[in-house]
Amino acid sequence: MSKIKFIEASGAEHVVEAKDGQSVMQAAMDNLVPGIVAECGGFANCATCHVYVDEAWGAKVPPPEPNEKDMIDCAFHVQPNSRLSCQITVTPALDGMVVRLPISQTGE
Amino acid sequence: MRENVVIVGAGQAGGELATGLRQRGFSGSITLVGDEDHPPYQRPPLSKGFLMGKIPQEGLYLKPHETYGRFDITLRLRTRVESIDRASKHAVLSDGSRLPYDKLALATGGHARRLSLPGIDVGRLENVFSLRSIADVESLRGAFVPGRRLVIIGGGYVGLEIAAVAAQLGLNVTLLEAAPRLLARVTGPEVSAFIEGVHRSHGVQFRLSAEVRGFSLDASQRQAVGVDISCQGVQERIDADLVLVGIGLVPNTGLASAAGLAVDNGIVVDEFACTADPSILAIGDCANQPSAYTGGRIRLESVPNAIEHARVAASTILGQREPSTATPWFWSEQYDLKLQMVGLSSGYERCITRGDPSSKAFSAFYLKGSRILAADVIGRPADFMAAKRLVTGRTPVEPERLADEGIPLAKVAA
Ligand SMILES: Cc1cc2nc3c(=O)[nH]c(=O)nc-3n(C[C@H](O)[C@H](O)[C@H](O)COP(=O)(O)OP(=O)(O)OC[C@H]3O[C@@H](n4cnc5c(N)ncnc54)[C@H](O)[C@@H]3O)c2cc1C
Ligand code: FES
Numbered sequence: 005m006s007k008i009k010f011i012e013a014s015g016a017e018h019v020v021e022a023k024d025g026q027s028v029m030q031a032a033m034d035n036l037v038p039g040i041v042a043e044c045g046g047f048a049n050c051a052t053c054h055v056y057v058d059e060a061w062g063a064k065v066p067p068p069e070p071n072e073k074d075m076i077d078c079a080f081h082v083q084p085n086s087r088l089s090c091q092i093t094v095t096p097a098l099d100g101m102v103v104r105l106p107i108s109q110t111g112e
Numbered sequence: 113m114r115e116n117v118v119i120v121g122a123g124q125a126g127g128e129l130a131t132g133l134r135q136r137g138f139s140g141s142i143t144l145v146g147d148e149d150h151p152p153y154q155r156p157p158l159s160k161g162f163l164m165g166k167i168p169q170e171g172l173y174l175k176p177h178e179t180y181g182r183f184d185i186t187l188r189l190r191t192r193v194e195s196i197d198r199a200s201k202h203a204v205l206s207d208g209s210r211l212p213y214d215k216l217a218l219a220t221g222g223h224a225r226r227l228s229l230p231g232i233d234v235g236r237l238e239n240v241f242s243l244r245s246i247a248d249v250e251s252l253r254g255a256f257v258p259g260r261r262l263v264i265i266g267g268g269y270v271g272l273e274i275a276a277v278a279a280q281l282g283l284n285v286t287l288l289e290a291a292p293r294l295l296a297r298v299t300g301p302e303v304s305a306f307i308e309g310v311h312r313s314h315g316v317q318f319r320l321s322a323e324v325r326g327f328s329l330d331a332s333q334r335q336a337v338g339v340d341i342s343c344q345g346v347q348e349r350i351d352a353d354l355v356l357v358g359i360g361l362v363p364n365t366g367l368a369s370a371a372g373l374a375v376d377n378g379i380v381v382d383e384f385a386c387t388a389d390p391s392i393l394a395i396g397d398c399a400n401q402p403s404a405y406t407g408g409r410i411r412l413e414s415v416p417n418a419i420e421h422a423r424v425a426a427s428t429i430l431g432q433r434e435p436s437t438a439t440p441w442f443w444s445e446q447y448d449l450k451l452q453m454v455g456l457s458s459g460y461e462r463c464i465t466r467g468d469p470s471s472k473a474f475s476a477f478y479l480k481g482s483r484i485l486a487a488d489v490i491g492r493p494a495d496f497m498a499a500k501r502l503v504t505g506r507t508p509v510e511p512e513r514l515a516d517e518g519i520p521l522a523k524v525a526a
Contacts, residue, residue, distance in 0.1 A: 034179050036135045043416040045154040045174075049443040049452060050416070051497060071450070071493055078497030078522075110438075111501070 006099035010037045010055075013107040022094040028103065029053040029090035039105040046090035048072050051079040052109040053089045058102035065092055065101075080111035115140030117429060118203050118213040120193045120367065122146025124154065124415055125396030126219035127174050128422035134183045136426055142185045143211060145203070147192040150246055151177050156415060158249055159273040160445045163256075164280070169246065196371040198389060215429050218379055218387075218394040219422075220364035222413070227265060227357045229326050237327070239335050240355045243274060252356070258282030260353040263339050265324055267294040269444045271358035272307065276446040279314040286350050287311070288322040288341060298453070300463045303476050303488045307446070310472070314447060319343050319350070327355075361413055363398045376400060378411040383435035385425040393428060395421040404437050406456065414442050439504040452496040455486030455503040464515050467492055475499065482508040482526055498522055 008031055010018045016038075022031030032040045032053075041052035048071055057065055062085055068076065072091045076082060089103065117133065119126045122144045130144045146152070153172040161167040170176070180187040192206040202210040224242035227234050234240055241252045256262075262278050264271045267289030278285045291297075293304040308318060321344050328338035328349060338349045365375040373387045374380040378400030385393045385401070396418040403410040420438040427434040441454040449472060460478035467474035473491035477484050477499065483506055487499035498521035502509065508526040513519045 034175050036131055036179070036183055038135050041419060043419055044443060045156060045415065047156075047443075047445075048493075049450070050441075074493040075497060078494045111504075 006094050006096060006101070008094070008098065009100075009102045010039070011102065011104045012039050013105055022098075024094050024096060026094055027090045028055065028092040028094060028098075028101075029088075031094060032089065039109070040089060041109045042090065044090075048075060048088055048091055051075045051088060054079050054081075054106055054109055055087055055089045055103040056083055056085045056106070057087050057092075058104065059085060061098065061101045061103075064097050080108060081106040115214045116212055117142050117215045117217065118193075118211050119144045119217045119219055120203065121219035121221055121364075121396075121398075122148065122150075122152050122187065122189065123219060123221045123396065123418070124152060124174070125221075125418035125422045126217070127152025128419050129217055129219060129395065129425050130180070130185045131175065131183065132422055132426040133429060134185060136430060138426075138430060140214070143188060144180070144185060145188045145191050145193050145205065145211070147190065147206075148245060148247070149190060151175065151180065151187060151189065153246065154415070155244070156443075158246070159243055159270050160277065162246075163243075163249055163252075163274065163277045172246065193367060196367055196392070198371055198392070201391060214391065216392045217385075217425055217429075218368055218392065218398060219396050219418075220367065220398045222361040222363040222397045224357065225360045225362050227324065227359060229324070232327055232329075234327070234357070237329070237334060237336050237355075239353065240327075240357060242357050243270065244361075252354075255354045256281060256283065260284070261286070261351055262354050262356060263288065263350050263352040264356045264358060265339070266358035266360070267291070267318075267320075268298075268358060268360065269295070269442075271356070272311065272446055273444060274356055274358065275311060275316050276314070279311070279316050280447065285315070286317045286319065286352075288319050288324060288339065288350070290321070290323060292321045294318075294320070298457065299488050300457065300460070300476055300478060302463060302465055302469070303490075306469045306474075306490070310447060310449065319348070361397065363400075363411065365398060368392075368394065368398075380409075383424075384428045384433050385421060386428060393425045395425045401436070404435065405439050410440075412440055414440065416441055439500065441500065450491055450493070452489045452493065453486070454489075454496065454500045455484070457486035457488075460485050462511070464511055466495065466515070466517055466521075477514055479509075479511060479514075482511065484509060484514075495521055 018037045020035040044050035195204045262283045264287040322341045325340045327336040363378045368379040369375045379394035400411045444451040457478035475489045475495040478486045489496040509524045513524040
């Protein structure tokens with residue numbers, strides 16, 4: 005189990021217990037964290053699970069695969085620390101990680 | 113007074129509505145009734161990674177079982193809603209109990225369309241399958257053995273995904289399609305030809321313009337041993353060890369019509385997901401809704417639609433009326449190819465492609481005048497993201513610039 009803190013664009017915080025081996029997206033889903041839509045169910049097809057990985061944790065998260073990178077480059081409200089949360093696997097090294105959510109996953 | 117919401121169908125849309133209501137602060141009671149053995153799960157992997165054996169069953173569940181209890185959502189599985197008593201506002205369940213509701217949401221999805229052949233009860237044949245649920249995959253798995261001859265009837269996305277898995281697992285696959293090309297209703301000829309070529313290179317055989325005339329049965333009359341077809345006037349028997357029928361979905365509208373609600377290719381709802389009875393909503397695959405995208409009515413079979421429609425219904429139940437503005441989109445996976453589709457191409461005038469089909473990375477844009485109605489994107493995820501914006505924004509484009517790979521898609525607007 006690792007703790008992950010999700011911070012909505014409004015500032016609302018949600019700290020969840022994530023299971024090691026699951027994705028950060030799934031940890032949000034299991035705990036009904038608002039702001040992550042995850043239309044494709046975790047297969048890097050939709051970019052509606054977009055998050056900003058807090059700077060302090062960036063180096064601890066393995067870099068994106070090319071497909072994820074391409075999706076992110078053209079997502080909405082992109083920042084240098086943007087990632088698809090379905091492509092980040094929870095490990096003990098990520099215990100305490102903070103991720104922030106964009107204003108909207110769909111640009112609307 | 114605590115409001116009672118009853119959701120019929122624990123699938124993608126029903127599950128999303130239940131959890132979405134709680135997420136947004138709904139404090140009434142929520143009961144999710146489903147006739148399957150499982151909590152709400154994703155169906156797309158059924159014909160992809162799950163059939164391939166790459167994803168465990170729990171990996172399909174949208175949320176683990178315990179999440180529902182933790183958020184005070186009553187999940188009643190293996191239970192059918194048999195009828196709706198609109199006068200007293202009760203749902204009547206298969207176990208005989210009656211659930212009172214203030215709001216009832218029908219999220220009943222659909223069932224696989226049956227193949228009807230004169231003189232044969234296809235549903236009783238032991239080696240003829242359809243694929244809609246985890247239970248379907250479980251019964252199909254045992255027959256999915258390398259070297260067996262699989263005949264797939266229907267060349268839509270699901271049939272093609274199953275063909276890809278089967279070919280990779282070493283079955284001998286023949287796919288029968290009634291139209292002269294694959295995916296004829298949803299894509300242009302360029303994409304149809306490309307997909308067909310990819311499958312052929314993996315050993316899949318095709319019979320296009322094929323009309324299924326009947327099945328040849330074994331002596332017990334319980335197994336199909338061949339599919340009899342007529343292909344442009346030529347009769348042929350395709351030998352089969354197992355047959356998969358993938359000829360589309362029929363929406364589950366029986367409850368609604370028995371309750372006197374309007375049904376026309378789906379349960380008829382307004383832009384707020386309401387039927388004519390203000391206490392009853394319908395969402396997802398089973399609903400026929402007005403579409404901001406086409407301007408007409410539409411029934412969509414996709415996960416993004418199920419999620420969006422559940423969001424609209426949650427807003428309605430919470431008393432905030434927010435119609436859907438979403439653009440339809442869909443994805444598929446075949447072999448190592450990633451396909452992403454946005455919009456609906458019907459009525460397009462010309463198709464412009466970018467990239468090179470021989471490199472297995474290209475996009476096809478379907479235009480009407482200077483507007484992109486839809487796009488099929490293969491192996492170019494950045495194009496998909498850009499196309500989604502252009503289609504959603506109804507942005508006029510310059511077709512010449514669209515065809516020029518040197519110009520980024522973000523800069524093709526007229
Ligand atoms: C093999 C396959 C592959 C797919 N691939 C993709 C894809 O790649 N991308 C995509 O976007 N979409 C895909 N889809 C479509 C997508 O899965 C559906 O659009 C989505 O599941 C619709 O959700 P729904 O809740 O409306 O219906 P469903 O998920 O079908 O759920 C309806 C549920 O209601 C239950 N039910 C019905 N009547 C009753 C009753 N009276 N009482 C209790 N329960 C009842 C049903 O048993 C079912 O569990 C695929 C579908 C299949 C079958
Ligand atoms: S859930 Fe679709 S890209 Fe992550």
